[in-house]
Every structure is written in structure tokens, then in C-alpha cells.
Amino acid sequence: MGLFSAMLVFWASMLVIFVMLNRGIWVFTDVSKSMSMFMLEKALGPAADFAEGRKGSGAKAWIIQGALWLIPASTLTFCGLWLSHDPVALHSLSSWGLNPTSSSLIMAGNLTTFYGSVGMLMIGAALHIVPSLGATSLASEKNASLMSFVWTLSVLVLIIGSNNPEVFGIKLLLVATALHTLSLMAVIVNMLLTAASRTRKMALPAWLIIIGLISDPLSIVVLAVAGVLDSGTGQWLAVRFAVGGFFFMQAAGISLFAASRGTGNPLWSRSLAAVTMLGAILTINPMGYTDGSIAADLLGIDPASLEPTRNDIIAGSFLMALAAIPIIALSANILATMRGDDVFMENPDYPGMPEINLGAFMLLPLGIGALFVQTDHLTGTNELGGISSTLVIMVAWLVMVPLALGSSLSIFPEASGRNVLSVSRSRWAYWAMAGGAFSGLIITMMSDFADMSLAEAAVESETTIGNRLRVLGSVLFYGTVIGAVLHCLNMISGSFRGSLIGELSTPSSTSISSPFKLTEETTVRKILAQREGKLDTVVVPESNSESPGKPTEL
Amino acid sequence: MTDGDGALIGEFLQGESEPDSSWILLVLGFVSTLIFLILFSILYPNNDLPVISSVLPVFEGVFDSGIWFFILGIMIGVFAILGTMLTEATSE
Numbered sequence: 001m002g003l004f005s006a007m008l009v010f011w012a013s014m015l016v017i018f019v020m021l022n023r024g025i026w027v028f029t030d031v032s033k034s035m036s037m038f039m040l041e042k043a044l045g046p047a048a049d050f051a052e053g054r055k056g057s058g059a060k061a062w063i064i065q066g067a068l069w070l071i072p073a074s075t076l077t078f079c080g081l082w083l084s085h086d087p088v089a090l091h092s093l094s095s096w097g098l099n100p101t102s103s104s105l106i107m108a109g110n111l112t113t114f115y116g117s118v119g120m121l122m123i124g125a126a127l128h129i130v131p132s133l134g135a136t137s138l139a140s141e142k143n144a145s146l147m148s149f150v151w152t153l154s155v156l157v158l159i160i161g162s163n164n165p166e167v168f169g170i171k172l173l174l175v176a177t178a179l180h181t182l183s184l185m186a187v188i189v190n191m192l193l194t195a196a197s198r199t200r201k202m203a204l205p206a207w208l209i210i211i212g213l214i215s216d217p218l219s220i221v222v223l224a225v226a227g228v229l230d231s232g233t234g235q236w237l238a239v240r241f242a243v244g245g246f247f248f249m250q251a252a253g254i255s256l257f258a259a260s261r262g263t264g265n266p267l268w269s270r271s272l273a274a275v276t277m278l279g280a281i282l283t284i285n286p287m288g289y290t291d292g293s294i295a296a297d298l299l300g301i302d303p304a305s306l307e308p309t310r311n312d313i314i315a316g317s318f319l320m321a322l323a324a325i326p327i328i329a330l331s332a333n334i335l336a337t338m339r340g341d342d343v344f345m346e347n348p349d350y351p352g353m354p355e356i357n358l359g360a361f362m363l364l365p366l367g368i369g370a371l372f373v374q375t376d377h378l379t380g381t382n383e384l385g386g387i388s389s390t391l392v393i394m395v396a397w398l399v400m401v402p403l404a405l406g407s408s409l410s411i412f413p414e415a416s417g418r419n420v421l422s423v424s425r426s427r428w429a430y431w432a433m434a435g436g437a438f439s440g441l442i443i444t445m446m447s448d449f450a451d452m453s454l455a456e457a458a459v460e461s462e463t464t465i466g467n468r469l470r471v472l473g474s475v476l477f478y479g480t481v482i483g484a485v486l487h488c489l490n491m492i493s494g495s496f497r498g499s500l501i502g503e504l505s506t507p508s509s510t511s512i513s514s515p516f517k518l519t520e521e522t523t524v525r526k527i528l529a530q531r532e533g534k535l536d537t538v539v540v541p542e543s544n545s546e547s548p549g550k551p552t553e554l
Numbered sequence: 555m556t557d558g559d560g561a562l563i564g565e566f567l568q569g570e571s572e573p574d575s576s577w578i579l580l581v582l583g584f585v586s587t588l589i590f591l592i593l594f595s596i597l598y599p600n601n602d603l604p605v606i607s608s609v610l611p612v613f614e615g616v617f618d619s620g621i622w623f624f625i626l627g628i629m630i631g632v633f634a635i636l637g638t639m640l641t642e643a644t645s646e
Binding site: 068071075078079082083086088089090092475478481482485488489492493495496497 | 618619620621624625627628631632634635638639642643645
């Protein structure tokens with residue numbers, strides 16, 4: 001079965017899932033609900049008592065652990081970048097039986113970033129968003145809290161497995177996949193039960209999250225049923241499905257919600273949100289790994305080389321080019337939502353907003369860049385293969401981490417009941433993390449280009465320019481580690497000592513010196529934009545009058 | 555234990571009553587260490603530092619790359635987080 005046929009099966013199964021989500025499973029709906037609820041809590045036995053069932057505890061557990069994973073993720077990536085110019089820097093670890101290489105550390109760093117940090121932060125935010133949009137409560141807070149530790153265990157196994165794939169004949173990456181699938185299935189059931197108990201129509205971000213979660217296991221089942229999982233094309237497609245479904249759709253859902261909630265602006269366009277969801281399902285997302293062998297490693301099957309047919313290349317390239325539509329739609333929708341519908345006035349002090357801004361801004365250049373690299377890889381040209389590793393790290397640290405972390409930071413106060421300890425520290429952490437990732441990775445990419453050019457020109461002498469740039473790139477990337485530490489300190493201290501939500505702002509009443517004439521319906525935003533008031537101005541209407549035709553005086 | 559005792563322990567763990575100017579002591583300690591090292595090298599040239607010179611060879615081959623200074627920074631960060639977790643959890 002070719003690439004397009006596998007896509008057709010995937011689309012059909014997604015349609016079936018969507019219909020079942022809205023219609024239920026015929027007469028089995030009630031039985032499946034009660035059975036699922038039993039499996040989530042009672043079936044766990046005494047284990048369920050280890051976790052508290054307080055409202056928001058599930059989301060908080062996932063968000064804090066996701067933030068903590070940022071430190072090993074950035075450290076492993078930093079060490080991987082360093083070893084690319086100084087391969088023997090960590091040779092003293094060989095006395096402990098460890099022989100890390102640049103590629104193994106970067107792979108471990110990427111897996112920790114995607115599954116440890118981004119995955120946990122997204123699920124944590126989702127556990128708050130879905131009940132919030134459905135005006136209900138999470139089906140099982142206890143199960144959500146417990147599963148966060150299973151997921152953390154799976155990430156730990158992932159890190160060990162990426163350096164030492166087999167221990168006593170057991171494939172560690174497969175064990176990690178099994179653990180993370182177990183945890184993911186519990187989260188999906190929890191989300192579905194929550195969605196089933198909704199008391200109002202849920203907005204699109206919630207559906208983006210739920211369908212994104214379901215698409216992860218579903219895509220693997222579809223590829224296995226289609227019989228392409230052992231082929232290079234199938235494995236490449238498995239990576240694309242994971243990026244486009246689990247990561248992109250969830251990131252879209254949480255960042256659209258957080259952009260709206262954090263700035264106080266309504267979602268700019270519901271149509272663009274729908275385009276994002278439909279586009280993410282119907283197209284092939286080019287961001288992420290170019291090689292499908294990572295999927296083979298995680299699924300414990302033998303990696304196969306990518307040998308697409310002519311039709312596969314045409315269909316794959318076409319569907320990847322179409323992925324620009326949901327990417328642009330998401331980026332535009334987030335940025336427009338953050339800026340409001342009239343003037344440029346974002347809320348820079350609200351933690352998480354700068355991160356979401358950065359992620360939405362970088363979506364487009366990195367999405368288009370990834371499109372070129374993937375098309376180059378799919379067609380077998382491989383002229384841009386030299387930058388693909390750095391591009392994956394850029395997608396991780398300049399799109400996925402900012403969107404997931406930004407959304408989680410803005411949701412964290414509602415989930416935990418307390419604000420982060422210091423807004424100022426949050427801002428410093430943002431600059432360290434964003435500045436380190438942006439400058440460090442851009443310079444590393446410059447080095448990649450220098451190496452590619454020299455390799456093309458068949459220069460045999462040692463390439464000192466590339467190495468010097470790599471030194472600078474890895475040192476600058478260290479800012480990301482500092483930012484991760486600052487964010488964690490801020491969140492941990494905030495969850496204990498942060499100001500309780502709702503007690504921060506104490507409005508003070510001031511009078512506006514000059515009367516501001518209103519000739520038509522307007523917003524406070526517009527009044528402030530015209531410099532007629534201050535942010536702490538409280539506008540109090542004097543009285544209601546039935547007399548028409550006169551400008552209102554403030 | 556009375557509430558007052560609890561508050562005192564919390565204060566002790568958080569170090570919230572530390573004077574703002576306490577950083578001066580840290581700087582003084584750092585400067586006096588530097589002065590001592592410089593004086594030692596002037597007064598006893600070509601002589602190894604007592605105790606330290608016998609401990610340092612243990613780490614030979616470990617800190618032979620600049621990456622270890624960065625890893626040291628990361629370790630400080632990780633211990634700061636662990637310390638924060640412990641003190642925050644015990645102060646309430």
C-alpha cells in the first residue's frame with residue numbers, strides 16, 4: 001500500500017472517530033462510560049490513594065513535571081551541541097561505562113524535549129482546558145496525577161534507551177513506548193469522559209486537543225493495519241503523523257486557548273481554528289525528524305530505508321506543501337488574538353504571553369524551512385540533510401517549547417490556585433531561554449551551512465570556521481538551560497508562596513482629566529490606545545438615561 | 555509547638571530575615587581568598603598549596619574540557635531547585 005492509500009485509511013478512521021465522539025457508541029455508550037470510569041479509579045486499587053483528587057491537581061502535576069523536564073532536555077541538547085565541536089569533552093565519563101556522542105546526546109535531548117517537556121506541558125494544559133471549555137470537571141483528577149508519574153518514568157527509560165538501546169536483550173525504547181502509551185490511553189479516556197459530561201458546546205481548541213491526543217495511537221494502528229509500518233515510507237509517515245497530530249494539534253489547541261485567556265481578547269477567528277484542525281488532519285506536517293528510523297526504534301521494529309515510489313513522492317510533496325495552510329492559519333490566529341482586533345496592545349506582563357508570541361512568530365519560517373528539508377529528503381536529493389538536525393532542535397526550542405510552556409504558564413495560576421512567584425523572573429527566564437535558543441541555534445545552523453559548502457567544494461583541510469561557530473552556538477544555547485532553571489524555580493516557589501489568584505489587582509479609581517466623547521460603541525482598549533486614560537482607570541457610569549442622540553461623557 | 559515557633563522555623567528555612575547587605579560578606583570572602591592565593595604565590599613561589607594540591611589530582615582528567623564548567627553551573631541550578639523544593643515544602 002502506498003503513501004496516499006495509507007493517508008486515505010487515516011482520514012477515514014479519523015472521520016469515524018469524529019462521528020463516534022459526537023454520536024457515542026450506539027447502545028454501549030453508558031456501559032463504556034461506567035466501565036472506563038471504573039478502570040480509571042477503582043481498578044487501580046490502593047494506587048489511586050497515592051494521588052490527591054483535588055480540582056486542578058492533575059493539571060498541576062503534569063505541568064510541574066513538564067517544566068522540570070526542561071532542565072535535562074536543555075542540558076542534553078547543550079552537551080550534544082558541545083560534543084559536535086569537541087567530541088572527547090566527556091571522555092572521562094567512560095570510567096562509568098558511558099560513552100556519549102554528539103548524535104546520541106542530541107537524540108536523547110530531542111526525545112526528552114518532545115516527550116518529557118512539550119508532551120507533559122501540553123497534556124497538563126489540556127487537562128485544565130477541556131473541562132474548562134466544557135463547563136465541567138475532569139473525570140478523574142487522581143488518575144491524571146498518577147499517570148503523570150508513569151509518563152515521567154517512560155521519559156526516563158527513553159533517555160537511557162537512546163544511549164543504550166538494549167539492556168539484557170530488552171529493547172528499552174519499546175519499553176518506553178509501552179509506558180507512554182499506557183499513560184496516554186488513560187489520559188485519552190479521562191478526556192473523553194470529561195467531554196461526555198460537558199454541559200455546553202465545547203469550543204474548537206478543546207476538539208483540537210482531543211483529536212490530537214487520539215490521533216497518536218490511531219495513526220500507528222492505521223499504519224500497522226495498512227501493512228506499511230515495516231517500510232521506509234510507513235516509518236517516515238509515522239513520524240509525520242506524530243508531529244502533525246499529537247504535537248501540532250495539541251499545541252494549536254492549548255495556545256489558541258491561552259492566547260485568548262491570557263490577553264483577555266476573544267479568539268480572533270473560529271474559521272481559522274477550524275482550518276487549523278482540518279488542515280492538520282488532511283495534510284502531512286513537515287516539521288520534525290526527516291528520518292523515519294526514530295519511529296522504528298520507538299516501536300521496536302527494524303528500521304527500513306526510505307524508498308518512495310514516484311506516486312509517493314508526488315502525493316507526499318503535495319500534502320506537505322498543503323500543510324503551510326494550517327501552519328499559517330494557526331500562526332495568524334494566535335498573533336491576531338494576542339493583539340486584539342483594533343490596536344497593538346498585548347499584555348507583556350502576563351507570564352507565558354511572550355513565549356506564545358515567539359512560538360507563533362517562529363511557526364511560519366521554521367514550517368517553510370522544514371518543508372524544503374523534508375521535500376529534499378523525500379525526493380532523495382539530500383542536499384539540505386546537513387541542517388536537518390539543527391532544524392529539528394529549532395522546531396523543538398523555538399516553536400514547540402514556547403507554545404507548550406507559554407500556554408502552561410498562563411494556565412498554571414488557574415490550575416494551581418496561585419500565581420508564579422515573580423513576573424520579573426518569568427520575564428528574565430523568557431529572555432534567557434528564547435535568546436539562548438534563537439542565537440545559539442542560528443549560529444549552529446550557520447556552521448552547518450559552512451560545513452555543507454566546504455563538503456560540496458571537496459575541501460579536505462580541517463574546517464576551523466565551522467568549529468568556531470559551533471563553539472559560539474553551543475555556549476549561547478546555554479542560556480536555554482539557565483532559562484529552564486529560572487522557570488522551574490519560579491513555578492515551584494509560586495505553587496507554594498505565589499499570590500493567590502484574585503488577590504493581585506487592587507483597582508484604584510482616578511478621574512480622567514478631559515472628557516472623552518463617545519460617538520459610537522467602543523472598547524476600553526480603543527480609549528486607552530488614544531492615550532485618554534491610564535491602565536488603572538476605572539470607568540464608572542454615572543446613570544442610565546433614556547434620552548437619545550447625545551454623546552456620552554466619561 | 556506553638557504557632558510562633560512554626561513561624562520562626564519557617565523564617566529560618568526561608569532566610570527571609572537576612573539583611574540586604576549580607577552579600578558584602580560573600581564578596582569580602584571571595585576577595586580575601588584571592589588575596590591569600592596571590593600572597594601565597596609571591597611568598598612561596600613554586601610551592602604547592604597545602605591540602606588543595608593533594609586533592610586536585612583526584613579530579614585530573616575530569617575538568618579537562620570547558621564543558622565541565624557549564625555542567626557545574628547546571629548542577630548548581632539543579633541543587634537550587636531541590637533546595638527550593640525542600641525549603642518550600644517544609645516551611646508550610
